[in-house]
Amino acid sequence: MSKKLTSRADDYSKWYNELVVKADMAENSAVRGCMVIKPYGFAIWEKIQAELDRMFKETGHQNAYFPLFVPKSLFEAEEKNAEGFAKECAIVTHYRLQNDPDNKGKLRVDPEAKLEEELVVRPTSEAIIWNTYKGWIQSYRDLPILVNQWANVVRWEMRTRLFLRTAEFLWQEGHTAHATETEAIKEAELMNNVYATFVENFMAIPVIKGIKTESERFAGAVETYCIEALMQDGKALQAGTSHFLGQNFAKAFDVKFANKDGKQDYVWATSWGVSTRLMGALIMTHSDDNGLVLPPSLAPNQVVIVPIYKSEEQLEAISKLVNIIMDELRSKGISVKYDDRNTLRPGAKFAQHELQGVPLRISIGPKDLENGTVELARRDTLTKEVISVDNLTSKVVALMEEIQNSLYSKALQFRDNHITEVDDFDTFKQVLESKGGFISAHWDGTEETELKIKELTKATIRCIPIDSKEEKGTCVYSGNPSKQRVLFAKAY
Amino acid sequence: MSKKLTSRADDYSKWYNELVVKADMAENSAVRGCMVIKPYGFAIWEKIQAELDRMFKETGHQNAYFPLFVPKSLFEAEEKNAEGFAKECAIVTHYRLQNDPDNKGKLRVDPEAKLEEELVVRPTSEAIIWNTYKGWIQSYRDLPILVNQWANVVRWEMRTRLFLRTAEFLWQEGHTAHATETEAIKEAELMNNVYATFVENFMAIPVIKGIKTESERFAGAVETYCIEALMQDGKALQAGTSHFLGQNFAKAFDVKFANKDGKQDYVWATSWGVSTRLMGALIMTHSDDNGLVLPPSLAPNQVVIVPIYKSEEQLEAISKLVNIIMDELRSKGISVKYDDRNTLRPGAKFAQHELQGVPLRISIGPKDLENGTVELARRDTLTKEVISVDNLTSKVVALMEEIQNSLYSKALQFRDNHITEVDDFDTFKQVLESKGGFISAHWDGTEETELKIKELTKATIRCIPIDSKEEKGTCVYSGNPSKQRVLFAKAY
Ligand SMILES: [Zn+2]
Ligand SMILES: [Zn+2]
Numbered sequence: 009m010s011k012k013l014t015s016r017a018d019d020y021s022k023w024y025n026e027l028v029v030k031a032d033m034a035e036n037s038a039v040r041g042c043m044v045i046k047p048y049g050f051a052i053w054e055k056i057q058a059e060l061d062r063m064f065k066e067t068g069h070q071n072a073y074f075p076l077f078v079p080k081s082l083f084e085a086e087e088k089n090a091e092g093f094a095k096e097c098a099i100v101t102h103y104r105l106q107n108d109p110d111n112k113g114k115l116r117v118d119p120e121a122k123l124e125e126e127l128v129v130r131p132t133s134e135a136i137i138w139n140t141y142k143g144w145i146q147s148y149r150d151l152p153i154l155v156n157q158w159a160n161v162v163r164w165e166m167r168t169r170l171f172l173r174t175a176e177f178l179w180q181e182g183h184t185a186h187a188t189e190t191e192a193i194k195e196a197e198l199m200n201n202v203y204a205t206f207v208e209n210f211m212a213i214p215v216i217k218g219i220k221t222e223s224e225r226f227a228g229a230v231e232t233y234c235i236e237a238l239m240q241d242g243k244a245l246q247a248g249t250s251h252f253l254g255q256n257f258a259k260a261f262d263v264k265f266a267n268k269d270g271k272q273d274y275v276w277a278t279s280w281g282v283s284t285r286l287m288g289a290l291i292m293t294h295s296d297d298n299g300l301v302l303p304p305s306l307a308p309n310q311v312v313i314v315p316i317y318k319s320e321e322q323l324e325a326i327s328k329l330v331n332i333i334m335d336e337l338r339s340k341g342i343s344v345k346y347d348d349r350n351t352l353r354p355g356a357k358f359a360q361h362e363l364q365g366v367p368l369r370i371s372i373g374p375k376d377l378e379n380g381t382v383e384l385a386r387r388d389t390l391t392k393e394v395i396s397v398d399n400l401t402s403k404v405v406a407l408m409e410e411i412q413n414s415l416y417s418k419a420l421q422f423r424d425n426h427i428t429e430v431d432d433f434d435t436f437k438q439v440l441e442s443k444g445g446f447i448s449a450h451w452d453g454t455e456e457t458e459l460k461i462k463e464l465t466k467a468t469i470r471c472i473p474i475d476s477k478e479e480k481g482t483c484v485y486s487g488n489p490s491k492q493r494v495l496f497a498k499a500y
Numbered sequence: 501m502s503k504k505l506t507s508r509a510d511d512y513s514k515w516y517n518e519l520v521v522k523a524d525m526a527e528n529s530a531v532r533g534c535m536v537i538k539p540y541g542f543a544i545w546e547k548i549q550a551e552l553d554r555m556f557k558e559t560g561h562q563n564a565y566f567p568l569f570v571p572k573s574l575f576e577a578e579e580k581n582a583e584g585f586a587k588e589c590a591i592v593t594h595y596r597l598q599n600d601p602d603n604k605g606k607l608r609v610d611p612e613a614k615l616e617e618e619l620v621v622r623p624t625s626e627a628i629i630w631n632t633y634k635g636w637i638q639s640y641r642d643l644p645i646l647v648n649q650w651a652n653v654v655r656w657e658m659r660t661r662l663f664l665r666t667a668e669f670l671w672q673e674g675h676t677a678h679a680t681e682t683e684a685i686k687e688a689e690l691m692n693n694v695y696a697t698f699v700e701n702f703m704a705i706p707v708i709k710g711i712k713t714e715s716e717r718f719a720g721a722v723e724t725y726c727i728e729a730l731m732q733d734g735k736a737l738q739a740g741t742s743h744f745l746g747q748n749f750a751k752a753f754d755v756k757f758a759n760k761d762g763k764q765d766y767v768w769a770t771s772w773g774v775s776t777r778l779m780g781a782l783i784m785t786h787s788d789d790n791g792l793v794l795p796p797s798l799a800p801n802q803v804v805i806v807p808i809y810k811s812e813e814q815l816e817a818i819s820k821l822v823n824i825i826m827d828e829l830r831s832k833g834i835s836v837k838y839d840d841r842n843t844l845r846p847g848a849k850f851a852q853h854e855l856q857g858v859p860l861r862i863s864i865g866p867k868d869l870e871n872g873t874v875e876l877a878r879r880d881t882l883t884k885e886v887i888s889v890d891n892l893t894s895k896v897v898a899l900m901e902e903i904q905n906s907l908y909s910k911a912l913q914f915r916d917n918h919i920t921e922v923d924d925f926d927t928f929k930q931v932l933e934s935k936g937g938f939i940s941a942h943w944d945g946t947e948e949t950e951l952k953i954k955e956l957t958k959a960t961i962r963c964i965p966i967d968s969k970e971e972k973g974t975c976v977y978s979g980n981p982s983k984q985r986v987l988f989a990k991a992y
Binding site: 026037038039042043045046047050051053054070071072073074075076077078079082083084087090094095096097098099100101102103104105113114115117126128129136139140143149155159160162164176178196232233349351 | 527529530531534535536537538539542545546562563564566567568569571572574576579582586587589590591592593594595596597598605606607609618619620621628631632635641647651652654656668670752818843872899916
């Protein structure tokens with residue numbers, strides 16, 4: 009293992025980048041803004057995928073797959089959506105390379121292989137999907153359509169960061185079609201709730217459910233529901249969004265259906281997505297200066313066992329015990345890895361597993377064999393204890409749940425300590441700079457004020473919380489009347 | 501349901517296209533050559549993915565994800581690989597659209613947003629991956645690297661067909677790095693065997709394992725292993741390939757490692773892949789003029805239950821029994837769907853499930869309730885029988901295995917009946933035209949003869965079978981000496 013990570017206090021952003029690379033999660037690639045997700049990082053993403061996929065299917069959704077490319081004429085059909093994404097698109101214009109006559113051994117774009125119509129690499133798939141749905145929907149009997157797709161998308165962002173903002177990223181995008189407005193709104197809310205449940209229970213990250221203001225809405229949506237999380241540095245991170253799209257896409261692509269009375273109406277739509285950004289939220293919620301901290305539900309290896317030995321006989325005796333322990337743990341559904349590499353010393357192994365966030369480390373040496381004990385080390389609390397090997401399995405099972413819950417509680421406490429009610433703009437600015445986190449403040453409901461506050465402080469309205477109570481007040485910036493508080497924060 | 505399918509005898513190719521669309525598996529999209537994989541087709545692909553993924557992990561592989569785009573300079577680094585794919589690439593040249601000043605409401609490519617270096621949408625990922633591996637490999641301790649990726653790739657084919665040949669398709673591509681030639685060859689062979697086992701046991705499609713001739717090899721490979729299947733129309737289909745890449749990519753990307761003696765050497769490589777093409781093989785191996793026939797291991801629903809009723813009370817009584825049946829079947833790991841839609845008559849449901857290849861249909865009417873019976877209908881044999889409801893679960897469990905085996909046997913018999921040993925060129929041409937299938941014939945080993953035969957007959961050498969015995973003979977075309985037979989066929 010190489011030298012220690014930069015500490016969070018020294019440089020949070022550097023700490024994050026180093027952690028991602030040193031924990032073997034991801035790295036930058038030769039393609040500007042695109043990342044390579046390494047096996048360890050991808051194994052965590054696979055756990056996220058599997059659980060979400062299960063939850064989508066449980067709520068009646070099916071997977072499908074739509075083309076990577078969107079012809080320009082379809083892309084521009086829904087005007088607001090097109091406007092929102094046009095500035096950051098990768099565009100395919102040609103379909104062939106040829107030998108470069110001026111440059112032996114090199115290739116160049118064949119000028120004769122120009123596409124008649126340019127293709128946009130999907131930044132999101134509403135356009136291509138609604139153009140497809142047009143052929144699937146004639147009557148109310150064809151509704152609802154409840155479809156999800158796991159896919160890569162491309163948004164040509166200028167400033168990129170591993171997992172948080174990359175030119176290409178992996179995500180899922182649900183696209184549903186409904187006969188009524190009520191049903192579509194219910195679906196958008198349901199999926200925002202599915203996301204909240206998943207992120208809280210599975211990723212141990214507390215979130216606030218809310219709706220976006222008009223200026224922060226998805227391009228083409230009537231309403232955007234979201235879940236907002238808070239990172240350790242006091243910045244917010246939008247962890248998932250679910251959009252009620254009204255009839256905007258149905259109108260843009262002329263998707264009508266015959267209702268029960270035989271009358272033609274436009275179809276109602278939703279879309280919803282989470283992405284590899286969740287990996288960034290995971291890292292920045294739980295990790296510490298020693299590296300990644302993983303909740304057991306997301307850990308590729310929940311337990312690692314390291315043997316401490318001098319002689320081959322000692323290793324053999326330890327390995328014999330380890331095999332029994334592993335069988336028992338696996339029978340309880342716990343994933344466990346035996347790290348018996350002979351190329352690294354125990355200290356180096358400890359450091360690596362700590363860096364990679366393995367929730368529980370068991371080490372066993374000759375003394376332990378004599379005493380019938382093992383040493384347990386918790387990654388989250390960095391505490392160690394020696395316990396009898398007889399109690400090991402039940403102890404580990406209990407610890408898995410305890411660690412999962414403890415990570416959530418810790419994050420919840422931090423988050424709740426970082427929601428500050430503020431009633432004047434000086435305090436607003438001061439809290440934002442000194443303490444960070446969410447600021448709960450009155451807002452007059454105008455885009456003008458929202459943009460002014462953003463310009464002056466870089467804070468945006470993260471959401472209007474769904475469970476917020478009505479409360480008369482005056483806008484923290486304009487002094488105009490307001491009927492509820494909203495949450496401001498600087499955000500990723 | 502709409503009218504019947506075109507029969508295979510009338511027009512095999514039309515039958516195939518109609519089946520794919522009417523069984524709701526896939527359809528053409530608005531993007532030339534790209535398909536939409538519909539939920540029913542995608543559910544089958546998910547079963548293929550899940551089982552292969554399990555087999556890859558069992559053989560020590562991990563998943564990762566590499567960028568969609570390959571910068572042109574990396575793409576052209578391995579010359580043969582570049583040459584092989586340059587003519588069918590989608591190329592990104594710009595990263596922004598802007599409002600078209602001449603065309604209100606329309607967008608155009610922003611001429612100022614031209615990329616400095618064009619990006620190729622990956623047709624395969626050796627280049628971007630070996631450029632990445634360069635950073636991962638210093639010493640023999642970093643080897644082997646055993647990585648797989650599930651991804652979309654794009655090859656700008658001119659003639660496309662749903663699943664069989666599409667501009668964008670889904671696949672997995674394994675890319676491994678090894679310290680020795682022997683180990684890399686072993687890996688390439690292992691993965692070809694994994695594919696063979698999967699396709700035979702899980703998809704019930706018999707395959708012949710072989711190696712490709714030089715002209716049919718993957719661009720950049722030293723040796724290409726393959727599995728070849730035979731479709732019902734007598735044409736062969738390459739179902740999977742595994743390549744020993746030698747040190748070609750290591751040399752192109754300068755990937756060296758220090759071996760145990762501290763000496764620098766280039767790394768040895770393999771790559772291997774199967775794609776959504778397997779869906780085409782599945783369809784064309786088992787299906788009939790009534791539609792899709794699915795082996796139970798790949799069926800999204802293995803059993804469907806259709807109630808036959810006139811009154812609401814009858815439906816209620818049937819549904820009560822069905823719930824008990826479903827619980828029992830599910831407890832045995834069988835997937836079952838109750839089709840109680842009130843918008844379709846039983847006959848229409850039967851036709852749909854037949855078209856979609858559900859292996860077993862159970863229907864229950866009022867008479868059955870009285871008699872304690874149900875009617876079972878097998879999709880593969882189109883046979884029906886009435887059995888006691890008491891024996892249902894054990895019967896269904898047994899039938900799942902029987903159907904799976906029977907489909908394999910039937911396909912194997914057909915395949916074996918369509919391997920014809922031929923010793924002169926007139927017979928070669930005659931068998932190819934009248935009977936089709938594989939022709940086992942002597943070949944003099946030259947590319948000249950191979951290409952001449954292809955030109956004259958459209959048949960190519962599908963493979964040199966791995967288990968073929970040495971046998972002295974004379975080339976079926978040139979009369980020159982040959983030491984073994986190879987397999988010729990027309991192919992998809
Ligand atoms: Zn604080
Ligand atoms: Zn025949």
